[in-house]
Amino acid sequence: MKEKVELILREAESEIEKVTKEADLLNVKSKLLGKSSKVNELMTDLKSMSIEEKKQYGRVINELKYDLEQMIQSKYNSLNTNEFLDFDHTLPSNQDHGSLHPVTIVSKEVTDILTKMGFIILNGPEMESEYYNFEALNIPKNHPARDMQDTFYLDNGLILRTHTSTNQVRGMEKYGAPIRLCAPGRCFRNENIDHSHDNTFFQLEGMVIDKNVSIGNLIYVMKELLDNVFKKDVKVRLRPGFFPFVEPGFELDCSCLICEGIGCPTCKGSGWIELCPCGMIHPNVLRMSGINPDEYNGFAFGMGLTRLAMMKYKIDDVRVLNSGDLMSLERFNLK
Ligand code: DAH
Numbered sequence: 001m002k003e004k005v006e007l008i009l010r011e012a013e014s015e016i017e018k019v020t021k022e023a024d025l026l027n028v029k030s031k032l033l034g035k036s037s038k039v040n041e042l043m044t045d046l047k048s049m050s051i052e053e054k055k056q057y058g059r060v061i062n063e064l065k066y067d068l069e070q071m072i073q074s075k076y077n078s079l080n081t082n083e084f085l086d087f088d089h090t091l092p093s094n095q096d097h098g099s100l101h102p103v104t105i106v107s108k109e110v111t112d113i114l115t116k117m118g119f120i121i122l123n124g125p126e127m128e129s130e131y132y133n134f135e136a137l138n139i140p141k142n143h144p145a146r147d148m149q150d151t152f153y154l155d156n157g158l159i160l161r162t163h164t165s166t167n168q169v170r171g172m173e174k175y176g177a178p179i180r181l182c183a184p185g186r187c188f189r190n191e192n193i194d195h196s197h198d199n200t201f202f203q204l205e206g207m208v209i210d211k212n213v214s215i216g217n218l219i220y221v222m223k224e225l226l227d228n229v230f231k232k233d234v235k236v237r238l239r240p241g242f243f244p245f246v247e248p249g250f251e252l253d254c255s256c257l258i259c260e261g262i263g264c265p266t267c268k269g270s271g272w273i274e275l276c277p278c279g280m281i282h283p284n285v286l287r288m289s290g291i292n293p294d295e296y297n298g299f300a301f302g303m304g305l306t307r308l309a310m311m312k313y314k315i316d317d318v319r320v321l322n323s324g325d326l327m328s329l330e331r332f333n334l335k
Contacts, residue, residue: 001042001057005064008038011066016075025079029072038058039065102309103202103321106229107184110204110303114182119206122183126169127154128161136169137245138284145244150190160188164205165245168281168300172289177296178210184305193200195317196266204304209281209291209298215248218278220300222252225303228277230257230312237272246279246300257311259296266316273311276303 012032019025033039042061045221046054100108111121123130130141139145149162167183175181184204191197208217226234234254239252254275256267264270278301283293306321315321319326 001060004042005060007066008032008064012071016071022079025072025075033065034074039068043082044093049110050062050296056260064237070200073089077272079096092261101321102313102315106312107202107204107311109229109309110225110305111184113183113225114180115265116204117180117224119180119182119208120175122181124164124169124183124185126161126186127158128166129158132166132169133159133161133163136285136288137165138288143244152188152190161185162189163187163302165207165300165302167300168207168245168285169289172286173289177291177298178207180210182206193315193319195319198287198306198322200322201307201318202309204303204305205300206299206303207281207300209296210288211296213280213298215280215299218280218301222276222278222301226254229308232303234245235261241277241279243277243279245282245285247282249279250277252276254302254311257313258316264316266310268328273307274304275307275311276301278302 012028015028015032016025019028022094025046031037037059040055042064046061049057049091057274060094094261110172110227111119115121123279133151134146135141150160152160154160154205164183164185164187167181167185171179171181182204183206186200186204187203188200191199193199206221208221219236223236234257236255237253238250241249251274255261256264256271257333258266259271263271267273278299281300282296283297286293286296286298304320309315309321310318315328
């Protein structure tokens with residue numbers, strides 16, 4: 001054991017000595033102390049020893065670990081000191097600047113346009129109760145619509161919100177009617193991941209409640225929004241769609257901007273992208289949040305911000321958006 005420990009220390013010394021960069025030091029650290037390190041092998045040897053031996057060698061191994069950590073820490077300190085001294089704050093930067101994430105950019109654009117139309121911006125929690133995510137949106141327990149949204153259930157009895165529609169309820173409860181609100185945010189579903197699905201994605205909820213609101217108002221707001229986001233005349237179409245919290249409900253599609261309507265994997269060859277389910281708010285939803293449906297009505301929409309960012313920046317694989325891969329961001333020319 002003693003020889004083994006000395007050998008490990010000597011090897012560690014020479015490896016640490018050679019390191020010149022912080023990143024390399026992290027690799028050396030994991031080699032010396034990580035799961036497949038020699039130190040870990042010694043720990044495994046301990047298991048088959050008697051209690052007396054365990055005490056004796058356990059202490060030796062702990063000291064070895066301590067020594068290795070000290071060596072790594074002092075190397076780390078010396079690397080950082082040098083880097084700091086070499087750094088001249090007065091030099092002009094020739095480094096690439098970072099950029100905002102594509103979803104952040106479209107979210108800001110959409111909320112800017114909507115706030116000009118008099119919408120307020122609401123932020124709700126990502127960890128939600130089933131009441132806000134389902135019940136208050138006219139999706140009672142055991143309703144089949146719950147199965148459509150593969151929900152992540154948490155140990156604390158709450159869930160990860162499957163959509164931003166939760167904020168319709170929060171907005172109505174807090175502000176009552178009339179109201180215009182939008183709520184961008186992250187949503188979660190237990191999806192199989194592929195180029196067009198991720199388990200974490202962004203939506204933007206929009207809601208207008210007033211007297212005598214019409215489907216014409218809904219179409220106007222949606223078209224105005226999309227034209228402004230894409231800075232051109234975007235083709236839209238409405239198809240009937242079912243969502244328990246709207247009646248009538250629609251699927252709003254826009255012409256696929258990746259292939260200009262010809263057909264590609266992102267639009268599954270149809271030339272259209274399902275962008276924004278919407279509809280006239282169901283009277284039950286208004287009633288449950290204390291708004292009289294005989295007096296007020298309204299529309300709501302749930303825009304796929306992730307999908308919108310993909311359209312706008314011609315990103316053909318949703319997985320890059322949560323990958324943290326800077327090279328991909330450069331590819332989209334966002335700098
Ligand atoms: N929350 C729905 C979903 O994620 C989308 C949705 C549909 C939102 C219709 C709406 C709406 O506001 O009116 O599946």
